[in-house]
Amino acid sequence: MITTRTFCVLIFTLIMPYSFAADPERPSLELIHSWHITSEINALNILLNATQSDKSTLSPRFIHIQKNREYVSERIAHGYSPAISQWFAGPELNLMGELGVLNSLNQIAVEQNWGEIILPQILNDISHQGEYWALPINIHTRNMLWVDTKIFNQLNMTPPKTWREFLKIAPKIQASGYSPLSIGNTPRNRILLWNTIVLAQSSIDTYKKLMENQLTYKELNSLLTQSFKLLDKVKPFVNQYSFNAKAMAKRFANNEVALWLTGDWAKAELQHLGLELGKEFNCTMAPGNKDIALYGSDLFIFPRNNKISLDIIKDSFIKPIISEKVQIKYNLAKGSIPILRNIEMKVFDECAQLVASIIKKPNSLAPSFLSSSNDIVSFILETTIQDYWENNLTAAEVVEHLTKELIAVQ
Structure with a gap:
């Protein structure tokens, strides 16, 4: 900055x-x-x-x-x-x-x-x-879900269209020795995961209001509560192997990861490793993001x-x-x-x-919070979500802190 x-x-x-x-x-x-x-x-x-x-x-x-x-x-x-x-x-x-x-x-x-x-x-x-x-x-496009077709064919599953579907199949994937969902080990990727969850639970207009800190106390508290409660459920099935995209791609290519949530740039990395789109891997949008491009x-x-x-x-x-x-x-x-x-x-x-x-x-286009016109909001969200991951804060603790901080700077 x-x-x-x-x-x-x-x-x-x-x-x-x-x-x-x-x-x-x-x-x-x-x-x-x-x-x-x-x-x-x-x-x-x-x-x-x-x-x-x-x-x-x-x-x-x-x-x-x-x-x-x-x-x-x-x-x-x-x-x-x-x-x-x-x-x-x-x-x-x-x-x-x-x-x-x-x-x-x-x-x-x-x-x-x-x-x-x-x-x-x-x-x-x-x-x-x-x-x-x-x-x-x-x-x-940041909210793309890259699918290991070998793992899904082996387990006779289809990629999840919603986070509810993900939570149903994730335990079986994990029990079979695979990572259900992988994201990069960086603040940006943790925020990406949360972004996709917020978009799955609200409209793009509401999401934009959140990014610009224009929600009422009631609206803000409700959306944050929903999103972090769901993130709490998803988090145990998430692996953060590396901050390096090439290292992440290698783990995916080695059939260690069933689903990789990242941007469209991952495709070339996987193809560079010899994987064929439509054969060894495929793509879809993040759960609940069917008609949304986080761009x-x-x-x-x-x-x-x-x-x-x-x-x-x-x-x-x-x-x-x-x-x-x-x-x-x-x-x-x-x-x-x-x-x-x-x-x-x-x-x-x-x-x-x-x-x-x-x-x-x-x-259909939703901007990343990194492009928010409100620097203070970006800083509060980034540091709090980082704290959530690194210090194992509960959903209730995060919601209380974020609601208080964001309302204070409106």
């Missing part, structure tokens, strides 16, 4: 001298990213190939996702910002736009007709006060205070990425969904087509 101190420094950045590119004739566009797993590297290579230009070169630099925002913010604050950086929707993006440290993409959006070709919810995520501050490239997007920002012209970045990087050809290639590699409204999905597999069919339905 960007600190107040950093943003104060960012304000003064606006009057600092620009940094200079080494070769003004063919400048290097430094691209900061946090991609490291198989699907991400494959997708990055597609971007590199698609954005080759005689006007510039693209120079990717990996920064771990936990350090990305701080690193880029410090670079901007000290007057040598990267030309391009991966970023995330939410309050920090909006604040950076307000402070004037990002290039507005409004003119480019008009030239490329973003309003007509890009999905409305994605446009909403990248705009603030009438300005577009980021370039979206895809839609990731996030890969975004790029283009900081000011850089000598490289936005026109060069537009021609060399932005235009190719928005093209249908690159959208298809990139998202096929990444496991995600294109941001363009009218792309033909026949070239995509059944998992991508499943998500695309959901997205077409009204009110």
Whole structure:
């Protein structure tokens, strides 16, 4: 998270001298990213190939996702910002736009007709006060359930469509020596599990009100009580093997895990290990999330205070990425969904087509709480859910604490 101190420094950045590119004739566009797993590297290579230009070169630099925002913010604050950086929707993006440290993409959006070709919810995520501050490239689906078909065939079971169904089959799966449900051993994955449970027990509108802390005391207490009571029942059947997606994929490939709750990026990892979609593994949505896509997007920002012209970045990087050809290639590699409204999905597999069919339905996209416009709410939820897992708090203790804390900051 960007600190107040950093943003104060960012304000003064606006009057600092620009940094200079080494070769003004063919400048290097430094691209900061946090991609490291198989699907991400494959997708990055597609971007590199698609954005080759005689006007510039693209120079990717990996920064771990936990350090990305701080690193880029410090670079901007000290007057040598990267030309391009991966970023995330939410309050920090909006604040950076307000402070004037990002290039507005409004003119480019008009030239490329973003309003007509890009999905409305994605446009909403990248705009603030009438300005577009980021370039979206895809839609990731976080609430996907990856199914080990061998285990389910062996036990003569079908994947659960609801959490009630999961609780019925989980004891038998566990007794047979398998992990009923696996999630990554990170705060983000624990929150993902809770997110899917909340969505299974409420409407998307209610879920959004929770994320923005707009529920009444009665509504909040009721929803939290339901969700944590159910999480208490699910928790004994959950294994958190590793924080590493590759390690998680290997356990799944070794038939140790019946169900793996994670994002669509898992598909490429499993295929990289030799598993065939529709044969060794399959996909569905998280229990109770049939018509809901808990989503996030890969975004790029283009900081000011850089000598490289936005026109060069537009021609060399932005235009190719928005093209249908690159959208298809990139998202096929990444496991995600294109941001363009009218792309033909026949070239995509059944998992991508499943998500695309959901997205077409009204009110089907639910943002992750990590994209909440309320930083305080995000912090309270993240720390409390972490406490729940690490210190074995009861559902009643969590509900009491969360209700008190969230009502206090309304």
